[in-house]
Amino acid sequence: MTEAPDGPPPRLKKRGHSRAEFEATVADIEAQVRASNARLEKRAGRNLPMAILIGLGLGGGLLVSLLLVKDLFVVFAGALLVFTAFELASALRFAGRDVPRIATVVAALAVGPASFYWLEDGHWLVTLAGMALVSVWRVVETLWPKHRAPRAEVVKDIFAGIFVQGYVVFLGSFALLLAGHEGGEWWALGFLVVVVSTDIGAYASGLLLGKHKMAPRISPKKTWEGFIGSVAAAVISGILVAVFMIQQPVWVGLLFGVVLALTATLGDLSESLIKRDLGIKDISTWLPGHGGFLDRVDSVLPSAAAAYAFYLIFA
Template sequence: MADTENSPERPRRGRAASARDEVEAAIHDIETKVHDLEAKAREIDARIEARAGRNLTKAIFFGLVLGFSLLFSLIVVKELFMLFAGALVAFTVYELASALRFAGRDIPRVPLVAVSLGMVPAAFYGGAAGLWWAYLAAVGIVSLWRIVETVRPAMRQPSVSLRTDLAAGIFVLSYVPLLAGFAVVMTARDGGQWWVLAYLIVVIAIDTGAYASGILFGKHPMAPRISPKKTWEGFAGSVVAATIAGILLAVLMIGAEWWVGLVLALTLVGVATLGDLTESLIKRDLGIKDISTWLPGHGGFLDRLDSMLPATIAAYVIFSLLG
């Protein structure tokens, strides 16, 4: 019995238990610190989301996914840009048409998406003329579809009025596939893909500059009744960011004079800002915060394209005159 009590196994077991306790305590300490860091990160995200109106982490992730997809489609094979543009157009048309339907405008979503997709290859292979002819055909098809629905009793649904429905359908076609189509027209032309990439980067710089300076310095609302979080300080930041990006892109990427980049930047600042406010007016009229929730951290596709769509036609005009 004495030999058992004095056995070296007991001190060894005691040391092992002590070491295990120390390891467990260290692990527990690490877990506690990780939980604290996670709590602080969530608190910071909540503050940023409350200030900016969106989840920044998710916004950056999905923004990078879209950005790399865009770069691949523009730089590798031009024809791939039709697929990228077609997907964006289809989702955006569907979500805008859905938002309008929920607001009482009875417009056919599936025909709208179908004819909008048809406008993309028409723009790529037929140029601006092909885009316009496809747009007119799309307006005719969607309008005829809606008229036929009103004639057939089985397909009639309560709506504001036929005239309002037709106007809403034409608005969707004009706002999304027609404006986006000019980016496809530019891409199809020699060197046009670099202009498309340049104007998109400038618009991203505009949004980023406005976002950053608005969070840091924003105090004076630009249009409080339309978009309460848009400030003059944010607008100033967008001008600075766009000017720097425009001049650098003109000189280093599209091979133009520096003043061409300045013209592009200042034009896009004005047009993109108006586009952003226009989409805010649309959402305000429909009584919604985001057009949809398909893009985590961004809202809907139109919430990300509101500045880019009107900027497309401005970039196309400058490209046609100075490119």
């Protein structure tokens, strides 16, 4: 009798070999994708796929709140103000400034609805009240031993808390003030479209063409090529917004785009200067691919005030 050959039949050997080859191919592709993503993230400075997903989520919330039920914009934008103010206050605390976070959140929570429903009076009065609340809160805290500090340090803490209210809450709530006016939701949406276009234009042109550093000591990745791309994108989107969204002539849209490109760049550089002064890369890690809320809305803050000025002049 002939003995059976050792090992599996030839067909099974072939199947096993094919499966091993398939798994090796999949592993190789996965390694290449990870390596490509790592190179892209190193060059772009962010996790691009996650950044896109987060951006789409924020954009979807913005569109729903502004176009379907305008009052929802109070919730959407108000929540952004609260989270951004809280994260900047936290970053300042980590840097040694005792900024009262509860008072910061309460003040930020009040300014949004006041700006939207009470317009200019609510915007200014509640912002000032919020600054006063944060300041008094810090003074009262000194009654407890763990919050006591030399007078000069307490004064610095108070100014840091006022800075959060002025930089984040006051500037950001101009978007709510704008949306609260008759037809202002289209101006609010329009300026946000231009700012997002500016960011995309700067990112794409800087990534592809960027060679000459714009402000290497403040923002090492920002280039003049990226700035030119941001202005071009802002002008194009500004004209489209003017003609099709806010019913303004082409020259207003051109001016709108140029001004918002400048304010968006100023906002980006200002936030980079804050992070450099604090010695951190991102204000927080709450938004994967973006860093924190302030990293996402830094361009919006001064641009909201500029858009409100345009509304007052041209609407």
